Amino acid sequence: MTSDVTVATFATRSEADIARARLAADDIASRVVADDEGGLNPGFYRRYGVRVVVADGDVDDALTSLGVERVVVRRPLLDAMFTHAVAGHPAEACGLVLFEGDAPAFVCCLTNVDGSGHRFTIDPSEHFGALRFGERLGWTVGGVFHSHVRTEPVPSEADIRGGADPGWLHFIVGPVEGTRQTVRAFRIVDGEPSEVWVSVVS
Numbered sequence: 001m002t003s004d005v006t007v008a009t010f011a012t013r014s015e016a017d018i019a020r021a022r023l024a025a026d027d028i029a030s031r032v033v034a035d036d037e038g039g040l041n042p043g044f045y046r047r048y049g050v051r052v053v054v055a056d057g058d059v060d061d062a063l064t065s066l067g068v069e070r071v072v073v074r075r076p077l078l079d080a081m082f083t084h085a086v087a088g089h090p091a092e093a094c095g096l097v098l099f100e101g102d103a104p105a106f107v108c109c110l111t112n113v114d115g116s117g118h119r120f121t122i123d124p125s126e127h128f129g130a131l132r133f134g135e136r137l138g139w140t141v142g143g144v145f146h147s148h149v150r151t152e153p154v155p156s157e158a159d160i161r162g163g164a165d166p167g168w169l170h171f172i173v174g175p176v177e178g179t180r181q182t183v184r185a186f187r188i189v190d191g192e193p194s195e196v197w198v199s200v201v202s
């Protein structure tokens with residue numbers, strides 16, 4: 001069975017149409033889908049509301065055609081993020097992602113010292129502990145994760161302003177109170193987020 005898969009998201013329909021034209025030039029059929037704007041937080045949807053979708057058999061070719069960065073995440077790492085997100089509710093949960101080379105190897109579930117449902121700050125001593133733990137195993141901190149309690153897992157203005165290390169991947173899971181929890185990953189460079197395709201393997 002085939003289903004449609006989102007391979008890129010944009011703020012505007014014209015950007016999505018450009019991506020669609022690039023795919024068409026590579027003989028890959030795609031559609032542009034505009035998600036509902038509005039709700040309680042129109043800003044999120046304004047930035048990421050227009051999606052380019054392809055048939056699931058065309059995903060790899062489409063990502064290559066669009067030059068989309070990919071990251072492979074093992075399912076247990078994702079489960080750890082979701083479990084921590086639920087445990088942290090109603091505050092945002094957070095942690096660090098240790099990488100072996102360019103692949104996530106371990107998720108450190110840490111404390112959000114803000115205790116807030118709208119923002120997070122990783123406990124500094126736990127942050128240091130995670131660094132030391134990784135060093136012993138030859139892993140480096142390559143990313144950070146946090147949960148969104150009610151909103152879609154895309155960077156908030158606070159996430160973008162607090163962008164930390166531009167080399168990090170920012171994983172966001174949620175919405176914890178929603179019926180369809182998912183994970184998305186972004187790089188945030190100079191205040192500009194760009195989405196990284198998350199490939200989940202068992």
Ligand SMILES: [Zn+2]
Pocket residue numbers: 146147148154155156159172
């Ligand atoms: Zn956030």
